[in-house]
Amino acid sequence: MIRRTLQFIPVFFGATFLIFAMVFALPGDPIRALAGERPQSESVNQALRAEYNLDDPLIVQYGKYIGGVLQGDFGTDFRGRDVNEIMKDRIPRTAKLALLAFGFEIVLGLSAGVLAGLRQKGFADSLVLITTLTVISIPIFVLGYMAQIYLGLELGWFPVAGIQQGWKSYLLPAMVLGSVSLAYVARLTRASLAENLRADYVRTATAKGLSRRRVVGVHTLRNSMIPVITYLGVDLGALMGGAIVTESVFNIPGLGGLVFDSIVRQEGTVVVGVTTFLVIIYMLTNLMVDLLYAVLDPRIRYD
Amino acid sequence: MTDTFDSAGLTETADPADAMRVEAYGPGEPGGLGPDDDKVRNASLWSDAWIQCRRRPLFWVCLFIIAVLVTAAVFPGLFTSKDPRECSLRNSLLTPSSEHWFGTDLQGCDYYARTVYGARVSISVGLLVTFIATFVAIVGGSIAGFYGGISDSIIGRITDIWFAIPTVLGGIVLLTVLEDRFDRNVITVSVVLAVFAWTTMLRLVRSSVLAVKEADFVDAARALGASNFRIITRHILPNAITPVIVYATITVGVIIAAEATFSFLGVGLRLPSISWGLMIAGADDRIRTFPHLLLFPGAVLSITVFAFILLGDVLRDALDPKLR
Numbered sequence: 239m240i241r242r243t244l245q246f247i248p249v250f251f252g253a254t255f256l257i258f259a260m261v262f263a264l265p266g267d268p269i270r271a272l273a274g275e276r277p278q279s280e281s282v283n284q285a286l287r288a289e290y291n292l293d294d295p296l297i298v299q300y301g302k303y304i305g306g307v308l309q310g311d312f313g314t315d316f317r318g319r320d321v322n323e324i325m326k327d328r329i330p331r332t333a334k335l336a337l338l339a340f341g342f343e344i345v346l347g348l349s350a351g352v353l354a355g356l357r358q359k360g361f362a363d364s365l366v367l368i369t370t371l372t373v374i375s376i377p378i379f380v381l382g383y384m385a386q387i388y389l390g391l392e393l394g395w396f397p398v399a400g401i402q403q404g405w406k407s408y409l410l411p412a413m414v415l416g417s418v419s420l421a422y423v424a425r426l427t428r429a430s431l432a433e434n435l436r437a438d439y440v441r442t443a444t445a446k447g448l449s450r451r452r453v454v455g456v457h458t459l460r461n462s463m464i465p466v467i468t469y470l471g472v473d474l475g476a477l478m479g480g481a482i483v484t485e486s487v488f489n490i491p492g493l494g495g496l497v498f499d500s501i502v503r504q505e506g507t508v509v510v511g512v513t514t515f516l517v518i519i520y521m522l523t524n525l526m527v528d529l530l531y532a533v534l535d536p537r538i539r540y541d
Numbered sequence: 542m543t544d545t546f547d548s549a550g551l552t553e554t555a556d557p558a559d560a561m562r563v564e565a566y567g568p569g570e571p572g573g574l575g576p577d578d579d580k581v582r583n584a585s586l587w588s589d590a591w592i593q594c595r596r597r598p599l600f601w602v603c604l605f606i607i608a609v610l611v612t613a614a615v616f617p618g619l620f621t622s623k624d625p626r627e628c629s630l631r632n633s634l635l636t637p638s639s640e641h642w643f644g645t646d647l648q649g650c651d652y653y654a655r656t657v658y659g660a661r662v663s664i665s666v667g668l669l670v671t672f673i674a675t676f677v678a679i680v681g682g683s684i685a686g687f688y689g690g691i692s693d694s695i696i697g698r699i700t701d702i703w704f705a706i707p708t709v710l711g712g713i714v715l716l717t718v719l720e721d722r723f724d725r726n727v728i729t730v731s732v733v734l735a736v737f738a739w740t741t742m743l744r745l746v747r748s749s750v751l752a753v754k755e756a757d758f759v760d761a762a763r764a765l766g767a768s769n770f771r772i773i774t775r776h777i778l779p780n781a782i783t784p785v786i787v788y789a790t791i792t793v794g795v796i797i798a799a800e801a802t803f804s805f806l807g808v809g810l811r812l813p814s815i816s817w818g819l820m821i822a823g824a825d826d827r828i829r830t831f832p833h834l835l836l837f838p839g840a841v842l843s844i845t846v847f848a849f850i851l852l853g854d855v856l857r858d859a860l861d862p863k864l865r
Contacts, residue, residue: 377842
């Protein structure tokens with residue numbers, strides 16, 4: 239377990255450095271952009287460059303930056319605003335969206351998967367297989383627009399866009415965001431359950447005279463959940479990062495919109511801040527899942 | 542077979558492998574167990590899979606859709622005589638009619654022609670990215686799996702690092718950064734997508750190679766003096782490639798969706814390129830009044846993705862003996 243956690247460290251630095259390097263290759267000189275049309279004296283330019291460590295080699299810049307991040311400080315953008323402050327309002331929105339989507343995914347995905355897995359080749363099974371495949375095939379922005387038109391505008395069940403109506407505004411976007419993962423969870427649960435139901439230990443349990451409820455509920459489900467939980471763990475982080483598309487369709491001012499605006503305005507510090515934050519979330523959920531493994535399946539040991 | 546639900550009557554043979562072949566051939570067809578038993582025993586995984594696939598209507602449906610798309614990508618002129626770039630503002634935003642099957646867009650371009658011509662971008666990006674990613678995955682994965690030790694650790698960590706960056710996020714940043722130096726065209730978009738597409742596949746190749754590496758025929762080849770390169774390319778890879786092929790087929794579909802998403806977000810291809818993602822992005826504000834602007838490219842895009850993902854599924858069912 240300790241070894242697994244240690245492996246996390248180089249990956250963390252590698253991934254954040256990659257992002258840092260990518261973003262600070264962003265075109266344009268931020269200091270000149272700051273001055274706009276007005277010519278700025280060379281001494282001011284130099285002072286500013288020194289303040290933002292722009293003359294250091296990339297790796298030193300990165301070192302100074304990541305040192306701050308590790309203390310929870312995502313730096314200051316080129317207009318002197320605190321990046322933490324900029325992100326503060328946005329994070330809860332994206333988090334709300336992702337968590338709600340995650341909730342849909344778990345509840346609906348697992349139930350559909352279990353339903354299909356227990357009655358293989360039955361009606362429910364075929365229905366789940368076809369529906370999930372369809373949902374996976376429709377790109378999320380197409381799905382988002384369709385949900386917006388039909389469920390939002392035509393039927394009027396949900397608010398169409400924006401976040402004026404509190405948590406209600408998040409329902410439809412969350413369903414759209416979670417739909418693809420939901421489909422994967424259902425398929426994964428189904429496949430895993432079907433495979434485990436054929437395992438020898440299930441036959442043993444049945445032969446011992448245990449009720450089907452107990453065989454399925456206690457023995458099979460627990461073992462079938464291992465691949466599903468792996469997927470869920472990877473997915474929670476991916477949902478936060480993937481929310482960009484949903485946020486833009488439904489006009490939710492979350493982290494995704496922030497990344498976009500900042501790229502356009504060449505505010506590299508904000509882009510790096512948000513991206514690094516999302517990558518950290520993504521990696522932490524992955525790590526947690528890896529550690530959870532050992533609890534779920536005693537056969538897996540990290541030593 | 543341990544399968545307790547499946548057609549038990551067919552699987553009562555002593556040897557599970559034989560049972561599998563009976564199933565593969567189907568009860569009524571010639572070529573099951575019988576006089577020409579030898580022919581059956583020679584059946585390889587691939588001919589078994591072909592026999593399985595051939596019986597499934599879904600397989601032919603997917604192949605048909607893909608064939609139509611590839612034809613449209615290579616010879617769009619076969620499907621429409623209209624020029625997708627010949628637009629007249631007089632025809633702006635017409636709804637579908639016999640003259641314009643899919644209606645027209647804001648600029649008055651024929652929407653059906655644009656949809657047909659859009660196949661080229663999707664198919665070429667999908668295939669190109671999958672090709673690059675699979676190549677990287679096979680080279681890296683076989684080295685990591687075959688040699689193990691330090692090369693495995695290095696390749697493993699590099700893969701972990703790239704895997705940790707969410708595709709949409711990384712793609713947006715990278716595409717924006719590259720904009721200054723390179724044109725936004727099919728090649729740049731494909732390379733950026735490929736940069737994020739290889740990680741899972743590499744892990745797949747690695748584990749698959751690890752599993753095959755211990756086989757007796759590998760020892761036999763080595764005893765005969767075969768070089769490492771020959772062992773990997775001639776003996777290990779052909780036996781380890783099946784999961785990669787299945788995954789690559791699905792990847793084509795996923796990448797086509799990703800390209801459309803990037804173009805939709807404005808970081809992928811740009812006008813005057815013709816891409817389904819761009820068409821949908823152009824429909825943005827008018828979707829309610831002119832739903833055809835969303836529905837046609839959206840539906841064609843979804844069907845394309847569907848065909849590749851389903852084909853991957855069918856192939857997996859046919860190639861994975863555990864599922865039979």
